Amino acid sequence: MESASSDEVHIEQLEVFTVIGVLEHERKGLQRLTVTISFWPYQPTRDMADNIEKAINYSAVAAETKRFAREQTVNLIETLADRLAAHLLKTFPIQRVKIEVRKFALQDAKYVSATVTRTTSV
DSSP: OOOOOOOOEEEEEEEEEEEEOSSGGGGGSOEEEEEEEEEEESSOGGGSTTOGGGSOOHHHHHHHHHHHHHHOEESOHHHHHHHHHHHHHHHSSEEEEEEEEEEOOOTTSSOEEEEEEEEOOO
16 A cells, blocks of 8 residues: 655645634624645655646645635634635545634734644545
């Protein structure tokens, strides 16, 4: 059995907008969050032959992340991270994904974040 590829693609602090929060004032409009995504494709880099057709287009991953987040209405950043991870695993040929969602909700903190790591179930 072939071992899983450890080749990783990373998107750092992608800006997304979504309705999120527990408090009423948070849910009145779109909030700015950032999402950091690391994903591990099934296809090892060495097998891509420098061909974009064999790679996972990170621009497509970013666009799908923004679209997905905008369509969500959730209370918790943990829920958004979990749903996004599951969605990306279903949408792209990736074996593992790590999602960090950052929310800028506390005045005296840089951000609050939730991180999930999910693997394709075979």
